[in-house]
Amino acid sequence: MPAGHHESAGRTKNTKVRPGNPYLKGALGLAAFGAVRTKDTYLQARYKRLTARRGPLKALVAVEHSIITAIWHMLTDNVAYQELGGTYFTHRDPERVTRRAITQLNQLGYAVTLNPIEGTA
Known part of the structure; x- marks a missing residue:
């Protein structure tokens, strides 16, 4: 404090x-x-x-x-x-990590399409 x-x-x-x-x-x-x-x-x-x-x-x-x-x-x-x-912060909020990665790739000029791997989703 x-x-x-x-x-x-x-x-x-x-x-x-x-x-x-x-x-x-x-x-x-x-x-x-x-x-x-x-x-x-x-x-x-x-x-x-x-x-x-x-x-x-x-x-x-x-x-x-x-x-x-x-x-x-x-x-x-x-x-x-x-x-x-x-990996605590990644596992705590995986959606946040995914959004951040997509945003970074978009800023670099890439169009991102996510396809979940079978058996993990």
């Missing part, structure tokens, strides 16, 4: 990272940097999605937040970490 209620017209505005334990922040930074470099993981997929919109440093801070949130839930609920996988 941001340091204040920086909200206007229903949109949350950017704010600075709140002060905290510098050792924990450093460790989270290293953990996030390692997590985004591992292949086919949820955290890498999240980083790639956010990097396109926010830039690499803000995306890295968002991954740090995801890690600390996961740790909090693991400690609070006494459960193990469940890796969602690198």
